[in-house]
Amino acid sequence: MLISKSEAKRFLFQPYEVCPCESGEKYKFCCYKKSKSVSKKDLNYTPGRIIFEAQKIFRETDFNTCYSFDNKECSHNIIGAHSLQNNGVLDKIATDNHVYNLAFEINKNLPTLKFDKVGKNQASRFNGFCKHHDKAYFSSIEDIAYVGSKEQHFWFAFRAFCFELHRKERLSRHFPKVFRKHPHATKETKILINYTSCKLDLKDKKYEYGRFKEIYETDSYDKLETFQRELPFRVGFTGTTAVAVNVDITGEETINIYNYDENLFIPSLYISVIPRESTSLIIVTRHIDDKCYERLIEKLKQTTDDELLFKYISFCLGEYSENVYFSPTIIDNLSSSEKDIIISAFGSSLNVDPEKRFESLIKGFQLNLFNLTIE
Numbered sequence: 396m397l398i399s400k401s402e403a404k405r406f407l408f409q410p411y412e413v414c415p416c417e418s419g420e421k422y423k424f425c426c427y428k429k430s431k432s433v434s435k436k437d438l439n440y441t442p443g444r445i446i447f448e449a450q451k452i453f454r455e456t457d458f459n460t461c462y463s464f465d466n467k468e469c470s471h472n473i474i475g476a477h478s479l480q481n482n483g484v485l486d487k488i489a490t491d492n493h494v495y496n497l498a499f500e501i502n503k504n505l506p507t508l509k510f511d512k513v514g515k516n517q518a519s520r521f522n523g524f525c526k527h528h529d530k531a532y533f534s535s536i537e538d539i540a541y542v543g544s545k546e547q548h549f550w551f552a553f554r555a556f557c558f559e560l561h562r563k564e565r566l567s568r569h570f571p572k573v574f575r576k577h578p579h580a581t582k583e584t585k586i587l588i589n590y591t592s593c594k595l596d597l598k599d600k601k602y603e604y605g606r607f608k609e610i611y612e613t614d615s616y617d618k619l620e621t622f623q624r625e626l627p628f629r630v631g632f633t634g635t636t637a638v639a640v641n642v643d644i645t646g647e648e649t650i651n652i653y654n655y656d657e658n659l660f661i662p663s664l665y666i667s668v669i670p671r672e673s674t675s676l677i678i679v680t681r682h683i684d685d686k687c688y689e690r691l692i693e694k695l696k697q698t699t700d701d702e703l704l705f706k707y708i709s710f711c712l713g714e715y716s717e718n719v720y721f722s723p724t725i726i727d728n729l730s731s732s733e734k735d736i737i738i739s740a741f742g743s744s745l746n747v748d749p750e751k752r753f754e755s756l757i758k759g760f761q762l763n764l765f766n767l768t769i770e
């Protein structure tokens with residue numbers, strides 16, 4: 396069932412609010428007015444087409460920043476920091492220095508995904524740290540072997556978080572550009588829902604940033620709780636993300652992530668899957684204030700069903716993350732139906748309609764990325 400007209404109304408812009416294209420004019424006299432004069436031909440611009448265009452505009456929103464807690468020490472040259480390990484992780488899955496990720500494309504007027512080859516040095520890169528902080532902050536997970544300390548878990552979580560924060564800030568910068576180009580997009584329910592959830596996400600992420608800062612400054616790493624698991628084989632993919640997850644491993648709801656109440660704080664979980672020489676790591680972290688995830692972590696720790704664990708983590712990455720990379724050799728050897736399972740799991744997020752997404756969620760944890768192993 397699609398979102399009803401009355402539900403859709405709450406996302407609409409009000410006539411006298413400042414126009415979301417950031418022209419400074421009131422909406423009624425800006426994009427609303429412009430959208431009225433859109434010709435029939437322009438209306439052939441389907442939501443899918445607009446999403447595709449939006450991706451292009453997104454590429455123009457990149458910006459440099461340093462998410463360190465003490466900017467005074469910044470080295471002023473922002474480098475492309477890697478959200479995955481600088482050395483090592485992508486090497487473990489790369490073929491001829493390349494990896495695959497899933498990129499948008501339009502097929503029959505609908506947005507979909509395809510495997511896309513990227514250089515391993517470009518993959519998972521974001522302009523979120525200066526050279527000094529990238530080195531100083533992540534040294535404990537880059538240069539020191541993983542021992543599963545609270546401090547190491549903090550840095551894994553923080554880096555995953557900063558990658559998503561940077562992406563969210565870019566998203567929020569790209570909406571005004573989209574509206575300027577397509578004024579009638581200000582009336583498209585799907586786009587309005589994306590716009591609203593982006594704004595709310597960013598607000599939540601800023602609050603989370605403050606909590607990371609507090610942990611760092613007060614050395615209180617025990618404010619994070621982590622489930623971690625070392626697997627006796629190397630997986631052929633890697634991913635790291637900070638996302639709100641609405642269901643735990645037994646299918647019980649944790650938090651309603653489709654609640655667009657702006658007074659509600661919807662926290663993220665911090666998830667990483669890291670392939671190593673002949674083992675792999677799964678790391679899932681929550682802030683202990685986030686009671687909604689208390690049982691989620693508890694259940695992960697208790698589960699003895701590996702298959703279910705793998706499917707659940709695959710589900711979390713597929714449903715919520717764009718920061719996942721695959722081994723080209725492994726993907727190229729899959730049948731097209733095997734590839735389709737991955738694409739549809741990752742593509743479910745293209746359905747902004749909550750009902751539709753819940754349907755795909757109920758279909759269960761079908762994908763098991765942990766079957767993609769490197770001998």
Ligand SMILES: [Zn+2]
Pocket residue numbers: 414415416417418422425426427574
């Ligand atoms: Zn406008």
Ligand SMILES: [Zn+2]
Pocket residue numbers: 461462463466468469470471524525526527528
């Ligand atoms: Zn810095």
